[in-house]
Amino acid sequence: xxxxLAIIIGCLAVGEFITWLTGISVPSSIIGMLLLxxxxxxxxxxxxxxxxxxxxxxxxxxxxxxxxxxALMLYFDIIGKEIVSIVLAxxxxxxxxxxxxxWTHIMTRKxxxxxxxxxx
Amino acid sequence: MDIHEYLNNDYFLLTLTFGVYFLxxxxxxxxxxxxxxxxxxxxxxxxxxxxxxxxxxxxxxxxGSKIDFWLKPAVVSLGVPLYKQLHSIKHEMxxxxxxxxxxxLVGIVSVVALAQYFGASRIVVLSLAAKSVTTPIAMEVxxxxxxxxxxxxxxxxxxxxxxxxxxxxxxxxGHIGMPSSQGISLGTASHAVGTSAAxxxxxxHGAYASLxxxxxxxxxxxxxxYILQMMGII
Numbered sequence: 001x002x003x004x005l006a007i008i009i010g011c012l013a014v015g016e017f018i019t020w021l022t023g024i025s026v027p028s029s030i031i032g033m034l035l036l037x038x039x040x041x042x043x044x045x046x047x048x049x050x051x052x053x054x055x056x057x058x059x060x061x062x063x064x065x066x067x068x069x070x071a072l073m074l075y076f077d078i079i080g081k082e083i084v085s086i087v088l089a090x091x092x093x094x095x096x097x098x099x100x101x102x103w104t105h106i107m108t109r110k111x112x113x114x115x116x117x118x119x120x
Numbered sequence: 121m122d123i124h125e126y127l128n129n130d131y132f133l134l135t136l137t138f139g140v141y142f143l144x145x146x147x148x149x150x151x152x153x154x155x156x157x158x159x160x161x162x163x164x165x166x167x168x169x170x171x172x173x174x175x176x177x178x179x180x181x182x183x184g185s186k187i188d189f190w191l192k193p194a195v196v197s198l199g200v201p202l203y204k205q206l207h208s209i210k211h212e213m214x215x216x217x218x219x220x221x222x223x224x225l226v227g228i229v230s231v232v233a234l235a236q237y238f239g240a241s242r243i244v245v246l247s248l249a250a251k252s253v254t255t256p257i258a259m260e261v262x263x264x265x266x267x268x269x270x271x272x273x274x275x276x277x278x279x280x281x282x283x284x285x286x287x288x289x290x291x292x293x294g295h296i297g298m299p300s301s302q303g304i305s306l307g308t309a310s311h312a313v314g315t316s317a318a319x320x321x322x323x324x325h326g327a328y329a330s331l332x333x334x335x336x337x338x339x340x341x342x343x344x345x346y347i348l349q350m351m352g353i354i
Contacts (some may be wrong), residue, residue, distance in 0.1 A: 008193045011149075012209030014195070027260035029195035030341040036199030041206065053198035056260035061194045061312070062159045063141050065255045067184025069163035071278075073170065074177055078244065079271065085238035086275065092249055093231035094279050095290050097252055101223035101332070102296035105304055110217040 004053035007045060011036045127173050140165045150163040156312070160257075160277050163270040191256040208327065216304065216331065223308040223332070224339040227252040228347050242353070247271040249348060250340050251279050254311040261344050265354055276311065282309020284317035287324025299324040310319050 015032035018024075039045040072079075079086065121142030126132060144158035144165075157220035170180055209328045210217055228249050250258040255276045259269040287306050296302055299322060306314040318329035348354045 007231055008196050009267070011196050011199070012192055024286040026342050027192075027195070027234060027257065027264060029192040029260060030257065030338060032192070032196035033199040033202070034338070036196055037206075039205045040199065047200070050197075050200060054200040057194040057197040058201065061191075061254070061256060063138075063189050064161060064191045064194055065259065065273050066137055066162045066166065067142060067181070067188045068259060068270050069159065070180060070184065071177060072163065072274050073167045075268055075271055078241070079274075082240050082244050084239040085235055086244060086248065087278075088238050089231050089234035089240065090138065090275055090279055092234055092282055093227060094140075094252070094309050095286075096229040096230050096247070097223050097285060098283065098290050098305045099294040099296065100226045101219045101308045102291055102294060102301045102305040104222040105215050105219035105297060105301040106296065108218040109212075111187040112214055113260075119274045 001053065004050050007050050008032075008036070008053060008057070011039075124173070128179055130183045130186075133175075133180060134186065136169065136189060137162065137166060137184065157249060157277060157281055160274075160281075163274070184350060185250060189261070189290055195256045196262075197336055198337070201330060202318075205327065205331050205334075212348075216335070218270065218306055219301075220308065220332065222337040223305070224252075224336050224343060225347070227309070227336070228340065228344055229351070232348070232351060232353065244271070246348075247354065248275060249344050251275050252309055252311065253337045253340045254333060257341050261341055263344055277313070280310045280313025283314040287314055287317060300328045303328030304332040307334075308336045311337075 011032035012029060013032075014035055015028035015030070017030045018031050019026065036045070036050070040047060040050075121134040141158055141162045144156070144161040147161075147228035148156045165178070169175075170177065196228065231248050231251055232245055240248070244267075246265050247262050247269075248268070249265065250260075250261035250272060253261075253276070255273050258267055258272050262269045263271040275276050283306060287310060287349045288302070291297075291302050291305060296305060302321070303318045306318040306325070309332075310317075311333050315333050319326035345354065
């Protein structure tokens with residue numbers, strides 16, 4: 001368990017270092033995640049070295065954002081004023097993403113099949 | 121002795137947060153209701169409790185920061201499921217990446233444009249941009265572009281529940297029937313909550329949904345600042 005935690009926190013520390021060094025606006029945690037995937041892929045880190053703690057953290061991810069969500073109580077006035085635009089924009093956009101993502105997936109598959117078919 | 125002094129105690133507030141979330145998860149399991157989201161219920165309960173007990177947010181934040189410290193390590197941990205799915209990405213590289221790129225672009229541009237059209241203020245527009253991706257990533261993106269992360273957190277949960285409830289119906293109207301396409305759409309549009317809805321339809325749905333959840337998270341984290349710059353918002 002000690003090694004597991006050290007690896008996860010270590011990847012995060014490297015991510016923080018890279019964002020500090022370069023000033024890019026990619027979250028440090030995303031860089032840490034890509035680093036972890038890379039280290040697993042090149043077999044510097046074995047899966048069983050991180051599996052238990054990462055399963056726990058991923059499964060309970062929702063819990064960790066209860067406290068930041070509570071900060072909502074500070075913004076009731078903004079939300080109250082703009083509730084209509086917030087709800088309309090998010091629902092319409094979510095519907096669009098659902099359909100467009102699915103269509104793109106289907107279309108690209110078809111196009112690739114056709115290209116491969118011509119080659120054969 | 122004033123009980124109010126004890127109500128400010130770190131360990132009491134932490135126990136209460138743990139307890140409410142645990143109970144909410146238990147109730148959802150019993151009721152099988154997607155609307156009864158444990159995250160949303162816990163946030164609502166804690167806000168009510170703090171208001172009634174007259175504890176200000178800054179006090180709770182000191183206790184709560186011990187919990188949300190783990191958000192970033194949790195995002196790093198997503199590297200493990202991503203690693204496990206690398207083989208399916210290799211297998212179907214182009215369709216997956218194309219649909220993710222388009223889904224990510226449409227998600228950000230449409231919500232920002234619609235919110236501006238409906239007259240939302242700048243700070244709300246910034247908080248909406250990353251609404252499709254999983255909360256810790258969305259909150260970090262909002263933080264980095266100058267929105268309100270906790271507003272994003274609530275919107276993200278709302279988007280997830282909306283996608284989980286209406287997703288399959290919308291996909292049917294759009295004539296999207298393949299399990300892999302349905303799964304990837306749900307994960308892309310409505311992150312972890314959509315993924316859990318996809319899981320219930322089968323393993324292929326679920327695998328593609330978690331792929332969509334992870335990849336759109338990465339794409340959104342990397343692209344949002346640049347897209348907003350191009351749209352002239354930041």
